[in-house]
Amino acid sequence: MAKLVTLTIDGKQVTVPEGTLVVDAAKRIGIDIPVFCYHPKMEPVGMCRMCLVEIGRPAIDRATGEAVREADGSPRVVFSPKLETACTTPVAEGMVVIGASEKVKEGRKAILEFLLTSHPLDCPICDKGGECPLQNLTMGFGPGQSRFIYDDKIHLAKHVPLGELIFLDRERCIQCARCVRFQEAVVDDPVIGFYQRGRSLEIVTYSEPGFDSIFSGNTTDICPVGALTTADFRFGARPWELNAAASICAQCPVGCNITFNVRREAKAGGRWVIKRVMPRQNEAVNEIWICDKGRFGYHYTESPHRLSQPLVRKHGELTPASWEEALGLVADRFRQAGDGLLTLASGRLSNEDLFNLHQLTTSLGGKSALYTHMAGGDLVSRIGVAPGTNFADMGTGSAILVVASDLHEEAPIWWLRVKQAAERGATLIVLNPRPTRLDKFASHVLRYAYGSEAAAVLAMVNSLSAKRPDLPETVKALGRSPELEAAAKAFAAAENGVILFGSEGTSLATSQALAQACANLLITTNHVGRPNNGLIGVWQRANDQGAWDIGFRPMPDLAQAMRSARALYIVGADPAGDDPTLVETGDFLVVQELFLTDTAKLADVVLPVQAYTEREGSFTSGERRVQRFYPAVPERPGSKADFTIAGQIGALLGLDMEARLASKVFLRLAVSLKEYAGLSYTRLSEVEEQFPIVGRGDLYYGGTTYENTQGLGVQLPPTILLGEPLPLGWLELPQIQMPQDGLLAVPVTRLYDRGQTLLPSELLHPRLPQPYVAINPADGKRYRIPDGATVEIRSQTPISLVTLRRDPLVPEGVLLVPRSMGVPINGPTPVDLRQVERVIA
């Protein structure tokens, strides 16, 4: 616990930890010291000079070291002759800060008058107008009139694309360097910087493509003027026209809190449209940041290709039908199918949808399956991180193991928070077969061959606990590494320990083994059942963990189960799109979807659903935080919510199911699952004061991030705290079929893939790679295939044609296959490679 210091700011006493900056101390007691360059998430630089205040310090007698006292016994306070910057000055005991004096008022007026001499004053056409710190502070502290002759202004370029996502207006820029500092210090993407000097200072990008960072959108939030705007929103609307709806990002398992800004538009026929996505503060989840996929990837919800009415196959053709007809048919066929019903759903769905689907399926005696390539969610339910977990609290004394995951690509905000924990002194162990962007922050970087991730973790366990005599050779071999032993010891010695496991190169089977191995390591090192301790799954989808909690499990022999099902009910998943061989459907196929996917095209009945932006619900994040999302826009006419459809089918089958209100479905869920006991939408909506205080009237302090007023969510207890046994189990290591001569193809996750929820965001297209696979240049030489050639990949599954990249970061003997890019590889698979002529259709 840091030492506390008491000081006086404008007559109010405040006690804060030593090291707190004056500007933050003032903020805590509701005194706003205006700033431009200072941002509470970044180190101070003191450049803009807006935060100048008078600072007095108790006088100390140099001879005695005693405080000098006035005649009345009070300590004498000596003020510096100059104003000082509140943003760079740490608090001190007995300090007196004056922000309300005439001198300070004059100082602020002077700085604003200076800033405005170079500002274009184009507020009426500026995107920031209405939520602009410069505008607000000018109103609050600036001079009413300028003494600067307008014609003396320099005019500069107003539409400078720093990349295709972010535009710079040079004359609005006040050179506060918030964006430059954010990119460098916060997200380690120093791709923008200053060029030139003085009035000619200019933000430029050094990367190709321009402003190449997956966090670039955040710079527009913290920009205190309208200098940086997103291509998505610029000239799109005025801030005061926008309604705000709280939501949760659905792109990955982090569960970033976001706000959808919406308005009605004539050009959209008077409909409500989403104008932009803004981060919403949740200091335990995403702080005040979101990644660009979350910010720009929402357009699928507004795609004109959305389904708008049920389709029923008649005479071999999918034909529009009424909901009555479609649901009646589905209910009949489900009744007939009985225990032959197989429901396949994905973590794209909310808890309420999954709960109703599960109830419907089990009531009929059918089977439910989770559509995923990753296992281990049951173990996360049992030994996931305990309530109160926050990466921000991890630093010296904590250890974080990231295994089989390229976090920067799979869950950017976790990457950011893990990186920051490491910078605060946490022991970061990165265990991955190839280098990732987390390596440079790690204290231990360990490699293993693709397929032996579980063996590597078991080797760590084994180096700590009693040696097993029947240890598999792979584990023994890995365990001989002193680096691995050192990492295991560091993990065991830490007070807190968290493991994030992902799906780098794993199949369902190897993923299951990995999760179990991770569980063993956590249990062996006693990192379970406490805050900041436990297992986190880096899932593919936002609510995979919720699906596991509710009882959905992946099926090892999914293709076979789908073939033999009497009725197949696929919700929020497109197996045929991912792998054309996967769907040889049984007797009757129902697909519940936003789009007419490849799977939907095979269906007997297609049921159109609402996008999650159009309805209520909740997601359970990888850290097992249950969070609510709210409707942002009205539903697409003709569509229904997934839980409603399941509930209505249930009603037709005479089941007692809730179909109308998501909140009521959630209450039923809370009754049926013990770790959700006592939860309700009301409980999920609770908030408490967070620091830094952002998003109120004082946009100059934290930026345009939204304050969280609609719920911080609730972190679930791991079920071992509710009486479940510790899931310690010795596991069979899965056998990986290794290539005789060819390459081992392994699937990896890319942030920007070509999935159906990303492709409609055309803005991101330049960032989406064309379908590709990658090999080490040495293998490229061995196969005599140049970079950029088209190759044919042969395995048991059909042949894929795709572009080959040579990448020195790929280990030799491995073919890296990004998921959702059209090459169906679901785990480590031996393949052969051959160059082919590009076929021009």
Add this chain to the structure above:
Amino acid sequence: MSQYILLRHREIPNLGKLEVYRQNDGFQAFYKAVTSMKPEEVIEVVKASGLRGRGGAGFPTGMKWAFVDRHNWPHYVVANADESEPGTFKDREIMENNPFQFLEGVAIAAYAVQANVAYIYLRGEFWQIAHQLDQRIAELYASGLLGDNLFGTDYSLRIYTHLGAGAYICGEETAMLESLEGKLGQPRLRPPFPPSYGLFGKPTVVNNVETLTNVPLIVANGASWYRQYGTEKSPGTKIFCLSGRINRPGNYELPLGTTFRQLIYEHGGGIPEGRQIKAIMPAGASSSLIIATDEALDTPMDYESVPNVGAALGSASLIIIDDTVSIPWLINKTIHFFKHESCGKCTPCREGTYWMMHLTERIAGGAATWEDVELLKDVASQMKGKCLCALGEFSIEAVLSGIERFKGDFEAQVGATQAAAEELPVPAD
């Protein structure tokens, strides 16, 4: 006894040759320091000598060395050879003609703070000097005066030169460090000061070329020898760079405490063509304008006395202004310089120098009114005390002192318009 401590090459021919420098006891001080003195003892001698930084601020050199954080390693020494203040040309003469004494000073400073690497940061225009220094550094390596395990001890030292890219601000020590790290030359927030957080975040001593060039003779001859020159609080000699309206411009090494009059009239030969001296800028463009009264001319040039006439000694680069110079014109020139060199990091300097440039241009060009003069004063005043570094703070010195002390020049410049303005009827409410 010699007249020179720093410009010894004026007495000793070919002092720029290593053999000549060594024949004149060159590198004896460094040898003595490394082989027979503890680093703290070297610092003590420099402290006792009272040597003060010659870059402008006059900070006690020994004290700066003593501030170097002993708990954080490695340490660095950076020689500030950015010499960019208009009217300053002393370091150039040292580096061109007495380079080994400077390099020996660098080496002794490095030994005193136990730095194994020292950098010489030169302004980009000094590329020829950098080239010469590189050759001389190579000679030192070849002669065993630099490199590993010097004189059989475990002390090693390497010296590198680095060229700036043409920015005045890089003479500011923290901007110099940023530039040396390969970043944009902008000053850092201080504190922390370089002795605790300097180059690459490590404790660093930054000293001016002239400062360092004093060191070998101080170490060789002792503090009390050095203190026989100059004044009690400003010991030693100083190179005064004399330029402007003067008969004999150039560098003059004289004891601190020499009066303006002695320098200007005895050494500099007075004002050309018998004109009258009007003002003195004692520290280049970063100066207040001193009215050249008799009292001012008889003021000793040392760190304590110059403030008595409303200026600072700074780098002691005196620009002499005679009675044919219009002060508004002069101020326009200096502000143009500061506007061009403002790094842009802090608001008041970036915007204020630009605004002042427009105002002074208008005033010097005769298109201004008295309100413009008042506004210029206001703009300068509202920059005062608000800038991040000294560049902005110094940019207003000439402006404020000029308007205050040479009001007549400004009145003459806007005279006609001011008279006209006074005759305008006062509008009724």
